[in-house]
Amino acid sequence: MTRTVSLFVSCFNDMMFPKTARAAVEVLNKLNVKVEFPDEQTCCGQIHFNTGYASMAVPLVKHFVESFSDSNEVVALSASCTAMIREHYLELASRTHDDELISGTEELVPKVFEFSEYLTEVLGVTDVGASYPHKVSYHPTCHSLRSLHIYHSAIALLGAVKGLELVDLPYAEQCCGFGGTFSVKNSAMSTAMLADKTANILNARVETVVAVDNSCLMHISGALRRNGTGISVMHLAEVLAQGMDGGEG
């Protein structure tokens, strides 16, 4: 194998969506990338930072940077975590006035990539040899679309999946209304946004909704399941692991 990456699965995926991380390992291995899992990893600190507890996020930044200090490249399975790292880590690290942490952060941040971004921008791959003969819509999550600007990555990867029919999602660029604690603090607003997102998905008449953030997908899936629509959601990594030969490893 030619390259080695460290997988940052994110606390949420580790606990709730291990299948996404297993699929990502499978896809990366298939592309001759060796995967490591630094097991000190926990959480990027986004929930704390975004909710207003930045000071609690600072030790999590430190923990992240230390956990991945030996990594050549880090592949993250969440666009919003990647955006957190890319946009806010240096500023949060700087609050500590700890020179070692600051330089460690400076060094690490440019080596962190979101999964689809890593495939298309670093490996230069769009066709991973997957096959998924179903009607699919892609929901561009806010952070992947407007922070990381990687809409094209997922679209290129999905476009190369055998048998996959990609259907335009009306108002795709609109937020699903999750926003972490937003969905609790402003639950009525969140539910209204989610209802519109769900209606647009139903209008697209697809079998599966794909995205690169399981948090948004969990939110969307919550409504799709609650309403008995029969429409499933999948992280992009899981779609790309479909129909690949050789299985895991």
Place this chain on the structure above:
Amino acid sequence: MARAKTGFPFASIEQINNSQLRANLKSATSAIREKRAKVVGEKQDWEELRRKGERIKNEVLASLDEYLLELEESVTKVGGVVHWAADSSEANRIILSLIQEHGESEVIKVKSLTTDELHLNEYLANHGISAVETDLAELIVQLAHDKPSHILVPAIHKSRSEIKELFENTISKGKVLGDGPAELAEASRLYLREKFLSAKVAVSGVNFAVAETGTVCIVESEGNGRMCLTLPKVLISVMGIEKVLPKLDDLAVFLELLPRSSTGERMNPYTSTWTGVHTGDGPEEFHLVILDNRRSHVLADPVGRQALRCIRCSACLNVCPVYERSGGHAYGSVYPGPIGAILSPQLFATEASLSLPWASTLCGACYEVCPVRIDIPRVLVHLREKVISEGYKSKSEEVSFGVIALILRSGRRFELIQRVATQIRRPLNRVLLTVSLPGALGKWRAARQVPEIPDETFRMWWRANRSDNGS
């Protein structure tokens, strides 16, 4: 301190449940959104223009004291009078006494946002002076004893048939009107022409004021500004301290950025600029009221101060999924939408406004369209931190986040918690999926089925299958 039931989550509920309002807003904001996207898309150097706008505004904010003194000098030199107002009550007193000096009991107004911030109309009314709004939408709002719900389109929440009825009961009493735009505009025109021709004093806002020349600029779409700025004998213009620009040339940048961002037009229909007073041409007296009203306080915050770059285009409102479903009133401020969510808590710091930094999913649509590149999501998060650090928080939330952070500071501790959750996943899933839950979690689950906890975490799988030498 617990959150009082006055903030955005409560104020927005009525609007969210009003399907007519949501439909009105959706069609209005999507139409303007598409127009904007089209005219911005055809501009090859748009990003460069945005950066220029940002740079000029940053330069102004960095040397605001100097530019304001230069503006005062320039305005005075060309025959204007500058008044400094530290807060809204001082500004109101200044404006009132200027009107009273001329013995007037009625004034006409154009571009009212800053004066809305002052609650000038109420103040004048309490002193026996009626202020007539001349922007069509502002007039509609005024006649309906309502409040504006959008920066640029204050009556965006009103339908044509509502406006027809309103006019028939007010300015067109005794007449039967159609609800066509031309007929409604004509009704307001007949009413306003009389006001323009009889008023002695006009009160205006300011879009831009040029320090170098003392030139003041107003950008509007109906021509009413031109009437207000040229017909009355006395013109009183009110500006926030952040509206100053260094040079006349800087206007060129903003006259490109503003119309494309706000109305989706390539060029603004009526752009008025004036430099002092000229005998026999326009007002004989020109007063410029320069207002602080806590803007200098905002300026002191290195992250929050970028909100002062705002040129009030309202592009952020039109793309905001939250605004689209709540309307402007829920923000409880003259500045609604994403920009309001960062301006209001800083300018007014009322208890209700302190909930506004959380009235966003941080989706970033606002930042993407802002013509002066205000990173609204960044400021929102900054204000969340600030508001919490000032004690406006829920103790139980703080404790929960503290405990979670403590767990997440160690891979081992996190794994231990994961193992426990995985061990008890069956009863836990049952509780999460079926048992009725109180409060926020119950409400959340009413609309969303929660996911089940799987029987194995990724970490456990990795350990069992891959940990020997990587994969």
